Amino acid sequence: MIGRWRAKKEAEEQDSGSGRIVVDGIGKSTGGRARTRILITMAVFFAVYGVIAGRLTYLGFQDLEEGGPGPSRVTASRPDIVDRNGEVLATDINTASLYAEPRRIVDADEALEKLLTVLPDLNIEQTYNRLQSDAGFIWLRRQLSPRQQQAIMQLGIPGIGFRTEKRRFYPGGATASHIVGLVNVDNKGIAGMEKYIDDQGLADLQATGLAVAKDLEPVRLSIDLRVQHVVRDEIVRAMESYRALSAGAVVMDVRTGEVLAMASVPDFDPNNPYNAHDKDRLNRMSAGVYEMGSTIKSFTTAMALDSGKVTMESRFDATRPIVVGGRRIRDFHGKGRVLTVPEVFIYSSNIGSAKEADVVGIEGHREFLYRLGLLSRMDTELPEVARPTEPKVWKKVHSITAAFGHGFSTTPLQTAVGVSALVNGGYLMPPTFLIRNQDQAMASATKVVSDYTVDGMRYLYNLNAEKGSGKRGTVPGYRVGGKTGTAEKVVNGRYSNEKNFNAFVAVFPMDNPQYIVLTVIDEPKRENSTRSATAGVTAAPLASNIIRRSAAMLGVKPDFGHESSALLVSSQ
Template sequence: MSANWIRRGKFRDSVAAEQPVVNSPAKSNIAFEGLRKKSGNRARNRVIMAMGCFMGIYAIIGGRLVYYGMQNDNEAGYQGPAVQNLATRPDIVDRNGEVLATDIKTASLYAEPKRIVDPDETIELLSTVLPNLDWESTYRKLKSGAGFIWIKRGLTPRQQSQIMALGLPGVGFRTEKTRFYPGGPTASHILGLVNIDNQGIAGMEKYLDSQGLTALQSTGLAFQQGLEPVKLSIDLRVQHVVRDELVQAMQRYRAIAAGAVVLNVKTGEVMAMASVPDFDPNNPVNALDKDHLNRMSAGTYEMGSTIKSFTTAMALNDGGATLQSRFDASRPLRIGRQTIHDFHGKGRVLTLPEVFIFSSNIGSGREAEQVGIEGHRAFLRRMGLLDRMQTELPEVARPVEPKVWRKINSMTIAFGHGMMTTPLQTAVGAAALMNGGKLIEPTFLPRTQEQADAVAKQVVTAKTSEDMKYLYRLNAEIGSGRRAEVKGYRVGGKTGTAEKVVNGRYSKDVRFNAFLAAFPMDDPTYIVLTIIDEPKPEEGKASATAGLNAAPMVANIIRRSASFLGVKPDFGQEAAPMLVSYDND
């Protein structure tokens, strides 16, 4: 009994020991609060640890970005998208505010070779959009390990969109400034060109850089909104007419080139000037071809009988001649082994007006003889025909003259052979014969009459100018300039048909023709000079002299552009009697 009792008692004691102790309510709340504090500390620690991890990761990423940024900035030759946009240029406008040149934004394609995964695949995909891509050169650049290279400058929006769709790593775009010329080739030789970095390299674009634009760009002060448009003297409407007539003339006369200039004789402003073949400055792939040079200012030529304008003026101004003077043209001039003939000789003594309208070589030689060799040379220099012309356009050639002037040189130069000058200089000199005798250097920028008077040089007398105006008008009415006539505008001028040198000898079949005109002749305001190089006879014509091609070109230009120039037609003087008249057989 006792044993069983003992076992039962022990059992009860052990059971009691294993039973949970039921505490009082106060003791239970204290225990629960402690457990909750312990769990909250753990959660807070976890959040702090997570935040620390994220901050550490972002710090590492930021540090690497800064590192890469410093690496790229310091890398030699790096010109990536971080650098500022290329040089900004001011708009160029014509005298009426029409835009001739402006900046537009375009995208250019670049690559970072260090980030190119597969150069072969990159080139292959790019060539689907850019078929003219130079594989060898581009592959060499992509394998160079450089930080930045250009792949293609000046993309079209379509090309940019197609390349973006390729999703190529290490390839990107940069917005650049590109020069745009709304008129295309219309005024290409005047406006000139910019290079791939938007810097002027020819024409008025180059002139702008030389006048301080480059300094503004280098100091970061050239902002599009802060640059005033640069206004030129040219009239875009007249410029279009001139170029259009030249293109048509080249085709009509099957010539290798043609050119023309319209010049204000009172201010020296160039209203229009063109030379064809020309180029499109928006795509100047052939701009540097020798056949595309600006023949009006950068080419020198023997100007033929247009130079007789200056020979006759010289005789009147410096040689003591008058409109009643006579010159013996009854037989050829012989100087040493050289003989000077007339193209259509009259075989008689000619008056000074007859020497001019018959374009007598012999008579012109006699006129030069009156002044003498030194006097002849000095007069042409005074007229600006022997020195390099001063104007804004950089492309200006230096005239060519004999190193030593002998009598034969003076005689041949008197009728336009043996001396080479630019057509623009010839027009400038002729302006002095029409405006009262003042030589005014040409300008492609607007110029007031007061400004022109301040730079003008008196080179011949007002009387000589009046006589030359009379001779110009006479030649257009009854002489070789008849085909330059335009009703209502009283045109005057002088033809010039010069034989070109071929294989060291003058060729009778290869010519350089010109017509030097002024209008309206009662008060000349504009000079119009046209040239046409190696013209062929027009269909149905047997000859290709200047009166048959260069003169009609002048008439067409005046007819189409006179109203734009502000010259109103006046038909009241069409029937006015001439002072004298000659039979031009």
Template sequence: MSFLSRIMVLKSQAHFSSGVYNRFGGPSGSLPLEGSRKKKSGQAKSRVGLLILGFTALYGVIGGRLVEYGMKDPEVVSSILPPDRLMASRPDILDRNGEVLATDIRTVSLFAEPNKIVDADEAIEKLATVLPDLDVRGTYKKLSVKSSHFAWLRRQLTPKQQSQILALGIPGIGFRPEKRRFYPGGPTASHILGYVNIDNRGVAGMEKYIDDQGLADLASVGMTSDQPLEPVKLSIDLRVQNIVRDVVINAVTNYEAKGAGAVVLNIHTGEVLGMASAPDFDPNNPEEGAKEGWLNRMSNGTFEMGSTFKTFSTAMALDSGKVSINDSFDASRPIRIGGFTINDFHGQRRWLTVPEIFEYSSNIGTAKMIDIVGMDLQKDYLTRFGLLTKMRTELPEVKMPSQPKVWKKINSITISFGHGVSTTPLQTAVAGAALVNGGKLIEPTFLPRTRDQADETAEVVVKKSTSDEIRYLFKLNGLKGSGRNADVPGFNVGGKTGTADKVVNGRYANDLNFNAFIAAFPIDNPQYVVLTFCDEPHNGEKGQNIAAYTAAPMVKNIIRRAAPILGIEPQFGQDGSALLVSY
């Protein structure tokens, strides 16, 4: 082998040795290859760890926000209430015979998702074709907030409106099921039933009473149901209620009065069979009656009841034992006290017996009876009759009576004939019932109540003998006095009128009256009390704007139509044995 050849072989061996084997006897390229693999594996693990950490953090934040939202009221985190609360039922309200007075009907409400609205102007233009009274400016403002995901546009649509809007095909517009309160009788019993707000919550009347019994609390914590609830039955007789309201509405129209009202009350149970106040409102659309109609003048309005108060003054005088029904009092001259003159409207200018004082409605005679009774005992009796304290009943709308802060003799005298104390007409009827039912004061109720249940809570306020004497005076006044215009042949109506001058700017106005009539029938064995009032009449019968020609005819019209419905049989003849009568 030549030198050159050996050099080439040695060089080749040296190159192979240095490039293929390392000092440990292995291939020289294995170490960098293994390091590369370890490096890539470590990087992959780090990236997976970062991803896991990132997702954990993200879902942690989401979970935290969900917990936060879960701890808040739904109204705070969403404009849409949960479906079970939107569809929560209210119980039906029925009259005593099972007739429906209030019920729930299914409806829908219109909402928008502004973030999905393509063209707000076009959407509003289309909606206005179905909803012409749509608030264009307000709606545009709602739809223009692209970050918003919800906005109410109209609550409680009719099925026809829903169908028409669906046909428009507007993106981002939807409907949410709800329930709406419906009153089949409209305004017939508005002040008794009350009404609900847009969220089906009771605002007034028996609707509010039902919520106050726990329904509102259940709704507030989401424990309501869309299943029908047990109906609530009232003491109201829808037939009688319709008659009472009809008479009251006609009185406002025919007598050109500011207002009117009436109630029919069972004197043995305290049940209200019918009650109306005018002006009134339609609970299906209560906003229309906001100006005058919302005021329930029967229980939430106080008035000086005029000469109807002579009933209570006479009762306390007789019950105290200081006055006998056979006593007489000098009514020949006016009473002058403290710069005031007390006179009689139907002055007889002579001595009058107690029945004559009642029949002629003598202010002078009544004042002299009360003078014997005394101011302290008078105040005690009026409190006992419930005329100076707030009446207790289911209706939330009950006003506190007003009386002088300090009673003086002049106050005692004027209060005896119905001036100086203002009470509600309903509590006046309740007190009147106590004077003809044997002397028991029974709180009024709008729920069914038996006679035994009423007796358990009744309070004796006068002796039975006093009640008998008041019943006799009622009958006398119905036959010979100012109550004649309330009489209905066969039903023997007795009662007492009251004509009070209205107070205007702190002074009594001679041309504005508040007229009332309290009656009981059939007077020989009373079952019901009827009280009517007419506020500021201007066109009474025969041109007279006093109670005998306004409030008394109202009583007549109510009893004439309602007595047969209430099961009262007419009696004719002196002993009631005649079955037929010729007209």
């Protein structure tokens, strides 16, 4: 190496001007190497930062794929739900949700052990596997209480944190649970009016990030929270008192079709809906179908009057049972004589009702029930609506039994809607759970029965409350009319005389009908007995209690000047 250096030096000294050239050449060589080093260093830095940026981008996508919803995907806002008077039924509140970043968890065993001291119901195996995974983000528990959040913060576990989310809160608890409905953990409506609101476009707004709390107007329902509380309180008492399987009631404005209150028990607390999907928590008023018993005789008599073939003076022979299709039709408390139309109604004669239907005929009977909305799926905002059932082919036996409420099933709410049309001037209008005035209601209404039929039915409801089975459903001063229905339930393919589904439909005030109250009780029992009880002693008093407590709230003033015999009132 030394020899090569000397040879190079000698060659440089022989060159003319060698001193300048030698110095210059060495400077150029040194500067080139420096520039090369700088470029190499910059390239290394760019490469390192490029790798880091690429890795971060990759991990960003991996967080969403491996860990489920990432920290940026939090619950969206929902509008408040209020009753007709502005009382809050549902609102959003802020709550903390617990998440973990498994890649930052130092010791999964220790982290899990600490978390279990605050959240003992965590799934141990599943949580452990997730904590020691390579995921970038996982939810551990959504919607913590403030106490739980504080306790977890004090544990000092690295790699876990909290996100503020929206949680739905229902101030009334179970009071209107079947109407208001439910949301899931992501604040999406899954039942009741909560689901209806999403279906009207809220879900799309949330998906695009446009569901901003300050821009969402409250959704105003037709429900009166005061009346709703009365209804639920009374049906809970009735179910307990009569040791029944369930009970329910609905209060409707016959002039607008607005549902002012509706409840069914057993129900659930939407703030803690662990049992909301149990089969016995079904909303029986709109999502359950039943043979409604003698309340259906309202439609049979109305059909006969509306046909023009029967008048209030017509008579039907009920001296002996009738046999049709191998079935023997008899009266529960038969009079054994010819009955007028009012007597058929107030004595709830099966024989008389069957003969009323026979006058109209099979096709006319089925058509009338469809016209009154009893055999079609109900059109309303509430998603939980059942489809009625009927015989595939109607024969004479089906028409005869349908005349007194056997052989086809419909919902209690539809029954109330149909009765509304019989007393409000003859107009069938779809029920609504939203605010609606009378003009809006009439725009969607259909004239289904004549004024003559309306006059007759008002008279019969009033008469039945004074002299028939509806006596226990009356309230002094409020001019209540109504009809009972005691339906024997089908057990193992046969009607049982020990298990009843009871109903009572009440209308008030009868001189100018404004409201309907329909009550139902499933398998009620007599006091101090295991035997079944009838509608007259169960469903009728339940309706009376609801009217007595809520009439003033509905703006109906008592009038004791009308406590006299039934009058044939005009529908005009």
